[in-house]
Amino acid sequence: MRQSSITSEFIRFVAIGLLNTANYYAAYTLLFLLGVPYIIAHLAGFIIAFVISYFLNCYVVYRVRPxxxxFLKFPLTQVINMGMQTLxxxxxxxxWEWNEILAPLPVLVITVPITYGITRWVLKDKEG
Structure with missing residues (x-):
């Protein structure tokens, strides 16, 4: 794959990640406002956003058939991502006593490309 194709794919990956965050928050907020307890709203929002994320990553980012x-391997990408970010x-x-507000920024700079690669590997495996 050409460098420009990978760059375009990575940009789509980041854009879908931002959209996925919005999907989670919209689902969480709607459910919470409908009276669903916040923890249940969080879990439901996460699952809804996760499923949407899978299909958007397949169709929009990597352009592969779901x-x-x-779908069963896709959660591994999130587990690895969360583990890396937390560590x-x-x-x-x-x-290293960094500021708690600023520390997540370099963490994202490091983990987003790694998560992109892992997600690409999981979703494109034998499709190239």
């Missing part, structure tokens, strides 16, 4: 196998945030804040 399959049950890929790096802990190191920056608790070990």
């Amino acid at each position: 399959t049950l196998s890929k 790096l945030l802990y190191i920056l804040v608790d070990q």
